Amino acid sequence: MIFAQRYMMPNLGELLLSRENYKPYPTIAERRLWDDLPQNLRAYWINKGAGKLGHEWNTLTATAYMDYSRTGNRERYDTVSWERRAALASLVIAECIENQGRFLDDIVNGIWCICEETFWGIPGHGYMMKRKDPLPDVSEPIIELFASETASLLAWTHFLLQSELDGISGLVCERIRLEVRKRILDPYLIRDDFWWMGFNQERMVNNWNPWCNANCLSAFLLLEDDRERREEAVIKAMRSLDQYMGRLHSDGGCEEGPKYWIYAGGMLFDGLEQLYGISAGQINVYEEPLIKQIGRYLYKAFIDGSFYVNFADSAPAVEIPAELVYRYGRRIGDERLSELGARVLKKKQEEATDIEFSSMSRLLPALFHYAEVEQYTGEAPYLRDAWLDGIQMMAARERQGSSKGLYLAAKGGHNDESHNHNDIGQFIVYCNGSPMIVDPGVLTYTSKSFFSERYTLWAMQSGFHNVPVVNGIQQMHGRQYQANDVDYRLDDQAASLSMNIAGAYPDFVGIKSWKRTISFNRGSDPSIEIKDEFLLQQRTVDVMLILMTTSLPQAEEIGSYILQDENRNRVSIRYNGEQYAGSVETIPLEDDMMRKGWGNQLYRIKLKLKSPMDQGECVVRINRIR
Known part of the structure; x- marks a missing residue:
C-alpha cells in the first residue's frame, strides 16, 4: 500500500494547493507558452479546429443506445459519442492557440450538447446501473470509463477557457460545474461500491481503476472549491490506486497487454502526475520499485516499430502515447523508456501521421513537451x-x-x-x-x-x-x-x-x-x-x-x-x-x-x-x- 504507508496522514491537506493556486498549464489568457509552441504544431491544431467549425453535433438517439441490448453492436452509439468529445477537444486547443474567438460558439455548442446527454458513458457499461433496462437511468449517475473522461474534458475546458466562456454567458461554465458535480464529484465521494474502486474484493480491479481515478481527479482538482471535499477526493483516489497497485505483481507486468497498458500503467502515471502537481512535488512515488517496473513493462513487450507482444486483448500494432511514455521515463530515470516515446514521436513526424484524440490530461503535456521530446536521444529500447x-x-x-x-x-x-x-x-x-x-x-x-x-x-x-x-x-x-x-x-x-x-x-x-x-x-x-x-x-x-x-x-x-x-x-x-x-x-x-x-x-x-x-x-x- 504505497500511498497508505507514505501519505495517509492528518496534515495531508496542508500539502495540497488550493484551486486558485493550482496552475498545471497556462490558460488562454496566459499567452507566452501558447505563443511559443512550434509553428508546425500550432498550424496542425488550428487546422484541426477549423475542420470542426460549424460542426454538426450528431444526435445520440435512444434507439442507437438500445442497439447494444438488441443486437450486441456498440458502434453506432459509441462512435457518435466519441466523435463529439474529440471535436470539442480539437476546438478548445485550436482556440487556445489562435486566441481570436472564432471557435468559441462551436465550443459552447459542444459543451451544451454533451451536458444535455442523459448518460456520459457507453451502452456496454450500462450493466453497472441497478435497473437493468435497455436505456440508461438518469436517476442513477454511475462513474465508468467514459463518464469520468467526459468530466475531465469539461473540467479542462472550464479551466482553459473560463474567462472567454463567461464573456458569452455565465451559464456555460455554471452548467459544466453543475453537471460534473451531479454526475461525477458527488457519486465519487458518496459511493464506495463501484467495482473498479477496489474496495469490494469480490471482483478484481483492472485498467478501469487508474482510468477512472485519474479522470475523476482532474475534475476535482480543476473544479472543486471546497478544500475538505478536494482533500477527501485525493485521499479516496490514493486509497483506490493502492488497491490497484496492490494486485499487481512486483514485475510491473500488464497482463491485459500493451494496448491496455495505455489505460492501465499509462493512466496510473496520469494520476501520479496530478498528485505530484497538486502537492508541488511532495506526493512523489517515482522511486518506488513497482512504479518503475510498471513503466519498464512497455519496452519489455516492445518488438519493433508499432509491434508489441499482443497477448490478451491487444492488437499487434499499438500507437503508444509518445509524450507520456517519454515523461514516464524521465520521472523514473529510465533512458530506454524515454527513448521509446521519443522514437514514436519521430516516426509520426516522418510519416505525417495524424495525432489521435486523447484525454486533455495527455494532450496538454504533449503540446508543451513536444519540442523537448523531439530533441531527445536515449538508450535503444531493444532488450535482448x-x-x-x-x-x-x-x-x-x-x-x-x-x-x-x-x-x-x-x-x-x-x-x-x-x-x-x-x-x-x-x-x-x-x-x-x-x-x-x-x-x-x-x-x-x-x-x-x-x-x-x-x-x-x-x-x-x-x-x-x-x-x-x-x-x-x-x-x-x-x-x-x-x-x-x-x-x-x-x-x-x-x-x-x-x-x-x-x-x-x-x-x-x-x-x-x-x-x-x-x-x-x-x-x-x-x-x-x-x-x-x-x-x-x-x-x-x-x-x-x-x-x-x-x-x-x-x-x-x-x-x-x-x-x-x-x-x-x-x-x-x-x-x-x-x-x-x-x-x-x-x-x-x-x-x-x-x-x-x-x-x-x-x-x-x-x-x-x-x-x-x-x-x-x-x-x-x-x-x-x-
Whole structure:
C-alpha cells in the first residue's frame, strides 16, 4: 500500500494547493507558452479546429443506445459519442492557440450538447446501473470509463477557457460545474461500491481503476472549491490506486497487454502526475520499485516499430502515447523508456501521421513537451532478454539494441487474467521486426466480448493460439486452469521457459502431463525451439499442435514449411514429419479490427499425430533463412 504507508496522514491537506493556486498549464489568457509552441504544431491544431467549425453535433438517439441490448453492436452509439468529445477537444486547443474567438460558439455548442446527454458513458457499461433496462437511468449517475473522461474534458475546458466562456454567458461554465458535480464529484465521494474502486474484493480491479481515478481527479482538482471535499477526493483516489497497485505483481507486468497498458500503467502515471502537481512535488512515488517496473513493462513487450507482444486483448500494432511514455521515463530515470516515446514521436513526424484524440490530461503535456521530446536521444529500447515472473512472460531477441534477427515471446500464467484469452503456453515469433507466428489478438468489442459469451468468440479460444488441442478439447477459462512448474532459465547461449500446461485443460481430456519448453538458442545460427513432451491416460491419435501465421505457409518437404512476408523476411519451420502430418487452413478475417492488424486472412498450421500414442514428444524448430 504505497500511498497508505507514505501519505495517509492528518496534515495531508496542508500539502495540497488550493484551486486558485493550482496552475498545471497556462490558460488562454496566459499567452507566452501558447505563443511559443512550434509553428508546425500550432498550424496542425488550428487546422484541426477549423475542420470542426460549424460542426454538426450528431444526435445520440435512444434507439442507437438500445442497439447494444438488441443486437450486441456498440458502434453506432459509441462512435457518435466519441466523435463529439474529440471535436470539442480539437476546438478548445485550436482556440487556445489562435486566441481570436472564432471557435468559441462551436465550443459552447459542444459543451451544451454533451451536458444535455442523459448518460456520459457507453451502452456496454450500462450493466453497472441497478435497473437493468435497455436505456440508461438518469436517476442513477454511475462513474465508468467514459463518464469520468467526459468530466475531465469539461473540467479542462472550464479551466482553459473560463474567462472567454463567461464573456458569452455565465451559464456555460455554471452548467459544466453543475453537471460534473451531479454526475461525477458527488457519486465519487458518496459511493464506495463501484467495482473498479477496489474496495469490494469480490471482483478484481483492472485498467478501469487508474482510468477512472485519474479522470475523476482532474475534475476535482480543476473544479472543486471546497478544500475538505478536494482533500477527501485525493485521499479516496490514493486509497483506490493502492488497491490497484496492490494486485499487481512486483514485475510491473500488464497482463491485459500493451494496448491496455495505455489505460492501465499509462493512466496510473496520469494520476501520479496530478498528485505530484497538486502537492508541488511532495506526493512523489517515482522511486518506488513497482512504479518503475510498471513503466519498464512497455519496452519489455516492445518488438519493433508499432509491434508489441499482443497477448490478451491487444492488437499487434499499438500507437503508444509518445509524450507520456517519454515523461514516464524521465520521472523514473529510465533512458530506454524515454527513448521509446521519443522514437514514436519521430516516426509520426516522418510519416505525417495524424495525432489521435486523447484525454486533455495527455494532450496538454504533449503540446508543451513536444519540442523537448523531439530533441531527445536515449538508450535503444531493444532488450535482448526480459522475464516477468508475475505474469510469467518471457521475451528474447538475437542481440541487445537491435530488432534484426529472430524475436520470441512466450507466456504461462492462468486463464482468468484481465482481458483473458485461453492461451497457456502461447508464443509468438517475429523476424527482423515482422510477424511470422502470431497471436491473433482481439475482435471488435460487442456484447459477447465480456461476461458469459466471451469464449464463444474464436479469437479468445486456445484452438486459435499456438498451443495443443487434445482429444478435440481446447483449454478452459477460469483461475484453476493454469501453468504449473514454471521455470525460466537464461545464460549466454539460450533463454528458455518451461511449464506443465496440463492444468490448462479439463481433467476429462486425459492429460497426465504436458511439459512445454520454449527456447531461444543463440549462436552462429540462432533458432527457436518448441518442445512438447506429453503423457496421456490412454492412447489417442487426436493430438494437434497449432501454429497461427500471417503468411501462407509453403510446404518445402515433409516436416517443413517456409514462411515469407512481403518484405522477403523468411523463416523455416521444421517438425517430425514421420509422426505428425501437417496441413494448412485459411482463416478469413471479417472483423474490421482484426483486418486492420493482419489483412484479409490468417493461416493455421495444424500438426496432427499420424498414429495413436499415449506418450511422446514433438519438437518444432524455427530458423531464419538468410
